[in-house]
Amino acid sequence: MIKWIAALLGYYLFRFPGAIVGFFLGSFIDNMKDSGGQPRSVLRDITRQSVSPADFELNLLSLCSLVIKADGNVSKTEMDYVRQYFISTYGKDKANAIFRTFNDINKKREISASRICNYLNQRTRYAVRLQLLHFLFGIAQADGTVSKAEISKIQEIAGYLKVSLRDFESIKAMFVKEADTAYKILEIDKTATDNEVKKAYRTMVKKYHPDRVNTQDEAIKKGAEEKFKEVQKAYETIQSERGL
Template sequence: MIKWFGAFVGYLFLRLPGAIIGFLIGSLIDGASRSGGTVFTDFTRQKVSPADFELNLLSLCSIVIKADGRVSQQELDYVRQYFLATYGKEKANAIFRTFNEVIKKREISGQRICAYLNQRTRYEVRLQLVHFLFGIAQADGHVSEAEIRKLRELAGYLQIGATDFESIMAMFVESADNAYKILEIERTATDEEVKKAYRNMAKKYHPDRVNTQDEAIKRGAEEKFKEVQKAYEAIQQERGI
């Protein structure tokens, strides 16, 4: 693809800024004729290749890592280990070399990246993306208020509903009613309402609903589905259902 050739040539001359410029120029050249690639969405949306998705994912990772004003080694290691487990050593190392350049970039527009993803990914994929970003924030053992604010901001750009955001956050930030928040219900819900909420959440977050070729997002879907099951089991045990 021309855009990746342009990115490669630009990187040789101007490092990361040149790669970005080359990528954008190449996209203009081959964008009109591109009809192949992996589809992460249904037919009504535009297409996004795995490489495009990974580049935007890395940019969002860097935004979250820098949200509290410091670059945590634990969070960097989380990203590295996640890509190693997902893609294997060779591809993960190539991805992480790009990530090291992205993390040094001072200004990355989360709003622009999210607008791009909104046009090309289904809602279920974006939910798992927020889940993955929360995992990064928690990698150092604590999700700070600054990180929560940044994650809430990014979730807003990704058009994630407030209730869905609170459900995901409850998986990473401890509170007395976490299990209920994950199932998006109040503690006062009846047993039948609890069962109905679980059925709805199980459908909503089932990995099969995440129509994507990206292994990192698939793994996130599986993790979130397990959290929904754990929340339901905790309420069942609490209530003797």
């Protein structure tokens, strides 16, 4: 209906060329409306290309719960870590509202890591997903140790998030200390030359700089800053060892 009205209006104003333009514009408007006068699903699909803060927080909390339950021992320390982190990041009222909503959802359906990660993959940048893993490792470490079961669960989540194994090992090295931890953080071997070390550091600085994390979520922003500091510490450690 709208396309014909637009065509007539176009013809009245600009004759035949105006009628053509009016017809196509009217057709576009008609297609954007369904029978109830609401935008069609294609418009809703466009709005879903970015994840809203509320959705992100609930999905983040769901992944947190999977890590906490990973070793079969629900640690109060880890739970308190998550709660305090959410309160300090979002404020007490908002954090409590997030937890209430999460509890309601959790009662109705089982948490699926693959489903959540698939949702996030479509709506977040790779840099954000890297910081998400950093946050999950922080939870696992809250009770003093990162168990094998927790590492396994976070690696499973990393796989669903399409994070490379090398990036996963780099983040893991920030929490599970080994002899070559600094090198793993920079994603290089201990046999790397001095020039390769410097090049790796420059690459990691670009890769993990907090400015690359384009998100409204404060928890992820803080994680980005922490990870950036770990990259700098790793480079300083190697510098000290080699006298660079």
